[in-house]
Structures are given as C-alpha cells and as structure tokens.
Amino acid sequence: MTRATPEQQHLLLELQATDTAIRQLEHGRANLAEQQALDENRDTLARINSDFANASEGLSRAEQQQRRLEQEIATVDSRRKSEEGRMYSGQISSDKELQALRAEISSLKGRKGDLEDQLLEVMEEREELEGATTSLKERHAELTALAGQLEEARDEAAADIDRELGELRSRRAEQVGKLPDQLIAEYERLRERKQGVAVAELRGRTCAGCRLELTAIEYEQAKDDARQGLAYCEHCERVLVPVD
Numbered sequence: 001m002t003r004a005t006p007e008q009q010h011l012l013l014e015l016q017a018t019d020t021a022i023r024q025l026e027h028g029r030a031n032l033a034e035q036q037a038l039d040e041n042r043d044t045l046a047r048i049n050s051d052f053a054n055a056s057e058g059l060s061r062a063e064q065q066q067r068r069l070e071q072e073i074a075t076v077d078s079r080r081k082s083e084e085g086r087m088y089s090g091q092i093s094s095d096k097e098l099q100a101l102r103a104e105i106s107s108l109k110g111r112k113g114d115l116e117d118q119l120l121e122v123m124e125e126r127e128e129l130e131g132a133t134t135s136l137k138e139r140h141a142e143l144t145a146l147a148g149q150l151e152e153a154r155d156e157a158a159a160d161i162d163r164e165l166g167e168l169r170s171r172r173a174e175q176v177g178k179l180p181d182q183l184i185a186e187y188e189r190l191r192e193r194k195q196g197v198a199v200a201e202l203r204g205r206t207c208a209g210c211r212l213e214l215t216a217i218e219y220e221q222a223k224d225d226a227r228q229g230l231a232y233c234e235h236c237e238r239v240l241v242p243v244d
Helices: 006-030 033-087 095-177 181-193 216-228
Strands: 199-203 239-242
Touching: 006 095, 006 181, 006 199, 006 216, 006 239, 033 095, 181 239, 199 216, 216 239
Parallel strands: 199 239
Antiparallel strands: none
C-alpha cells in the first residue's frame, strides 16, 4: 500500500482538480471558435487561390487561341482578297481556271466563317474567365482582410486562456511541491492510464470517477485503506478519497 495521510490525499484531490482544469483549458485553447473560423478562412483562401490559378491559366489559353484565330482569319481573308483580285483582273480567260478560282474563293469564305464562329466562342469564354478572375481577386482581398481580423480575435481569446493557464500551472507546481515524490509518481502513473483522471472523490459509496457504487464491504475496505494510505476503486482502479 502506498502511504499517504488524509491531508496528502486531499492535496492529491486538489491537484487532480487543477490538472482537470488545465486539461479543459488546453482543449479549449486548441479548439477556439476563433481558430476554427480562421482555419475555415484559410481553407477558403486556398480554394480561391486554386480557382484563380485555374481561371488564369484558362484565360491565358483563351487569349492565345484568340490571337491565333485572329491571325488565321486575317491570313484567310487576305488570301481571299488576293484570289478575288485575280478573278476580276481579267487576266484569267479559261473557264476551267475561273471555276476553280471561284471554288477556292468560296472555300476561303467558308473557312473564314468557321474561324469567326470559333473566335466568337473563344471571345465569350475569355469574357467569362476575365469576369471570374476579377471576382476571385476581389474575394481573395476580402478573405485576406478578414483573416487579419480573425487572427486578432483568436490571439485575444487565446491570451485570456493563456493567462489562466499560467496561473493554474503555478498553482500546480505549488501543489506538487507539497507532496512526496512517491505519491506524485503513483498519481502520474494512474493519470496516464485513466485519461487524465487518477483521483476521484468517494461520496457515500459512489466513486466520482466511474460513477459506480461500491458494495458495503468494498466501501468499508476503502474507508479503512484511506486511513493509512491510498484507497482504490474496485471498478476503475482510481484513487479514492473519502469526502464525507
């Protein structure tokens, strides 16, 4: 049996309360609503950046395609005009050659029409992409400004918790200093095994750690053990400290 006076057992109970408060604050510190909002903002910014990169890449392709089509249309139109100039110059007297020239001019006109249709589609796509990139830029600026506000709110909320944690950790150090190393070692061993709760009150016959009731014999044994050293719950094996 680990020796511990009733006073030391109550000090262990106080230490447990301090550690529980520290753990709760640390959990709250790691899960601040302000931090969650900031994380969501950063996720959204990442998506905006990705969408902007994709839209910019698409816009660049559309601009290149537009320039290529415009150049091709100009080339086809120039060739058509040249062929029409030949046809109306009076230099060609062969009906067969004139017929072939008319067919070529007709083909060039058709080709120009097809290219102009493609150009119109590309210009519409470019206009949509330009609108998208502009909207994404504006949204990025809004989210960036919001991120600064969220960081300030997070830091302010965290500062309050950090101050309270500092006070609790100082209190814990004082409590640990009042207890024998053997008791602290047993406490830490159990705390690691029992999800942070090593010591529980024994109220009546109920263990506050597992909420289960001891039998009459177990209860008397725990009370007897606690007079000399540490008593343990028969169900959860935590240290029991009688409080009534």
